[in-house]
Amino acid sequence: MRVDLFDFDLPAENIALRPASPRDSARLLLVPGDGAMEDRIVRDLPSLLRAGDVLVFNDTRVIPAQLEGMRGEARIGATLHKRLGLRQWQAFLRNAKRVRDGDRIDFGAGVTAIAGPRDEDGGVTLDFEGEEPVEILLERAGRMPLPPYIASKRATDERDRSDYQTMFAREDGAVAAPTAALHFTPDLTAALAQAGVLTETLTLHVGAGTFLPVKADDTDDHRMHAEWGRIDQDTADRLNAARAAGGRIIAVGTTSLRLLESATGEDGVIRPFADETRIFITPGYRFRAIDGLMTNFHLPKSTLFMLVSALMGRDRMQQVYAHAIATGYRFYSYGDSSLLLP
Incomplete structure (x- = not known):
């Protein structure tokens, strides 16, 4: 499909630079498969879902994965996006032309790394020197990797x-937050439990590739970056049982959705998963695992707007986004949310 089919005009004033406070006071646009959209707030969720439904959250934790350093006289920026080994990470570099295989980059605060070869995704391997865990080095020298449209x-x-951290975050490894879950608070999760709504967690370490624009003119020519995820046997069993009992599986965020779909066979059964996924969901895809999606509002021509268009229909989502823009919904990572129920 042509990528420009997923374009729309977004005024700069609709881009959120800070989250709502409290988190569950953010606006929520309810979008049923047919019928009218409703303007609600996230705190209304318990009344919008049914007892037995399951909200599936991503428990990945964002690490301070952005570094600023020097290679000689050249200033180099690095965004780590995939762990390759105990002290080795794949990174996207700013000013990468000034870095050669074997160069030493000094990121300050005693943090140094040796650059390795480039990979097929355009990243560079960084081997961190010393014996301290890389996570400790990042806490000392790194910054939270806010999306470019905020930074x-x-x-x-x-x-x-x-x-930029959800209340579910516990597994270190993401360089972008699963932002749909930023709206949740302990009070809201307690209210959901009281309403009989179930919750489950999985892990997908979101990579920096989520921020990269689609440069191809046709979706067939776009290559997704790999991200590592895990669903254990017990979680898969509980999700399958909930669905068999009539509950809906509702992914909280596109990251949860992509991992669930990666772990589900043509028979609709969710299976344990511990691997990388490059799943790219565009209109025409048949969803196997999920019955709904809670997600923020995404960039024009992005893979995520393509995903929600696959779920609800492209024309429908163009109408949804036009309504959101006209009525002042806040977009992107720190913005408002939507509940899509096809």
Whole structure:
């Protein structure tokens, strides 16, 4: 399909630079498969779902994966996006033309790395020197990797270390937050439990590739970056049982959705999964695992807008986004949310 079919005009004032406070006060656009859209807030979720439904969250934890350093006189920026080994990460580099295989980059605070060869995704391997765990080095020298559409408008600050982390975060490894879950609070999850709504977690370490634009003119020519995920046997069993009992599986975020779909066979059975996925969902895809999606509002011509168009229909999502823009919904990572129920 042509990528320009997924374009739309987004005013800059609709881009959120800070999250709503409290988190569950963010706006929520309810989008049924047919019928009218409804303007709600995230705190309304318990009344919008049914007892026996399952919300599936991604428990990945964002690490401070952005580094600024020097290679000689050249300033180099690095965004780590995939662990390759104990002290080895794949990274996207800014000013990468100034870095050759074997060069040493000094990121300050005693953090140094040796650059390796480039890979097929355009990344560079970084081998961190010393014996301290890389996560400790990042806490000392790294910054939270805010998306470019926020970082270009303001500096990352200490507040982002908590704002850009969900309440479910426990598995270190993401360089982007599963942002749909940023809206949840302990009070909201308690209200959902009281309403009989179940919750499950899985892990998908979101990579920096999620921020990269689609450069191809046709979706067939776009290559997705790999991300590592895991669903254990017990979680898969509970999800299958809930669905067999009539509950709906509702992914909280496109990351949860992509992993669930990667782990589900043509027979609709969710199976244990521990591997990389490059799944790319566009209109025409037949969903096997999920019955709904809670997600923020995405970039024009992005793989994520293609995904929601696959779920609800492209014309429907163009109408949804036009309504959201006209009525002042806030877009992207720190923005408002939608509940899509095809």
